[in-house]
Amino acid sequence: MTSSPIDLSAYTPMSAMAGFNAYVGTMLRHPGKAAGEAARFAFVPGPQHLNGGGALHGGFLMTLADNVLGITANEAAGDRFASTVTLNTDFLAGGTADGPVLGTAEVTRKTRSLIFVAGELVQGGRLLMTASGIWKIIGA
Amino acid sequence: MSGNWLDELPETFNGMRVQRPAVTDVAMPAGYDGATGLVDPFEAFVFQSFKRSNADGTTSYALPLDARHDNGLGVVHGGLLMTFADSVLGLAAWGACAPGAWCVTVSQSSTFLRAARVGDLLEVTPIVTRATRSMIFTRGDFTVAGEPIFQAASVWKVTGKSVSSS
Numbered sequence: 522m523t524s525s526p527i528d529l530s531a532y533t534p535m536s537a538m539a540g541f542n543a544y545v546g547t548m549l550r551h552p553g554k555a556a557g558e559a560a561r562f563a564f565v566p567g568p569q570h571l572n573g574g575g576a577l578h579g580g581f582l583m584t585l586a587d588n589v590l591g592i593t594a595n596e597a598a599g600d601r602f603a604s605t606v607t608l609n610t611d612f613l614a615g616g617t618a619d620g621p622v623l624g625t626a627e628v629t630r631k632t633r634s635l636i637f638v639a640g641e642l643v644q645g646g647r648l649l650m651t652a653s654g655i656w657k658i659i660g661a
Numbered sequence: 662m663s664g665n666w667l668d669e670l671p672e673t674f675n676g677m678r679v680q681r682p683a684v685t686d687v688a689m690p691a692g693y694d695g696a697t698g699l700v701d702p703f704e705a706f707v708f709q710s711f712k713r714s715n716a717d718g719t720t721s722y723a724l725p726l727d728a729r730h731d732n733g734l735g736v737v738h739g740g741l742l743m744t745f746a747d748s749v750l751g752l753a754a755w756g757a758c759a760p761g762a763w764c765v766t767v768s769q770s771s772t773f774l775r776a777a778r779v780g781d782l783l784e785v786t787p788i789v790t791r792a793t794r795s796m797i798f799t800r801g802d803f804t805v806a807g808e809p810i811f812q813a814a815s816v817w818k819v820t821g822k823s824v825s826s827s
Binding site: 538539540541542543544545546567568569570571572573578579580581583584585587588591602604605606607608609610611612615 | 671679680681683701702703704706707729730731732733734737738739740741743744745746747748765766767768769770771772773776
C-alpha cells in the first residue's frame, strides 16, 4: 500500500540524537530553514511504532512532538539547555507506518526563563497532531 | 495484534530492518503481582511494566526505568513518560468503556515536575475522572519513591460499538 512517495532527499539524519531518541529511531531534518520559517523534521515509522490497532502509537507521536518542539526550543535557548515543563497534544487523526511523518515547530514567545513553542505533525497531507508546550531554560 | 507480537513482526519493513526491544528481562518490583499485558508493539518496544490490584478497586502500575529510557543527558526522556501515561490511562479508560466498545486518545496534557533517572521505579494509580457515553476523562500522578515527578490528564473518545448505558 503506497501513497504518493514523499521526497526526503533534502532531509539529513540527526546524528546527535542519543539514548531514547536513537533507540526509537532516526529523526531527519530539513536543512533549509529560512529566517522566520518553522524548523522542519521527518521520521519514517515502522511496525514497532504501532499500537494494537495498527495505527501509530500515541506515545510515539508525543515522543516525536516532544523532540520537534524541544529541538526548536533548545535552539532558541542558545547555549543554555531547556527542558519540557508542559506538553499538550491533540490527536486529530490516526497515523500509519506507510509513510514519513513530517514535523514543524515555531517559537511563539520567549521570555528570560521560558520558551513557548507550537507545532504539528503531518502524514501524507493529513494533520495527525497539533502540539504546544512550555520549556524552562535551566539556570535562567 | 494479540499474543506475542514479536513473532508477528517482519524482519524488514520499507527496506529497513525492524527493531526488536533492546531489554527484555526486567524483574518484577516488590509489591506487584504480575506483568501488564503487552497490548501494543510500541509499548513492548520501549518498556516493561507491572500491575497490582488494590483493595479499593483501583489498579497500580510500575515501570522500572532501564537503559533504553535515558535521553542522552542522564535523565529519562519525556517521550517515555508520555508513552507510559498513554498506555496506563488507556487501560483505565478502556476499563470504563462498555463491553464491545473501545476508545482512542483525543488529547493528553503532560506536566513534567522533576527528572527521573535510570534505575528509578515509576509508579501510578490511574483515575477515571469522568465517563460519559462518548467521552472518558482520565488522569494520573506519576511518582518515584513517593515523590511526584510527572502528571498526565487525557481525554478519550469512545468509538466502535455504541455504549448502551452509563
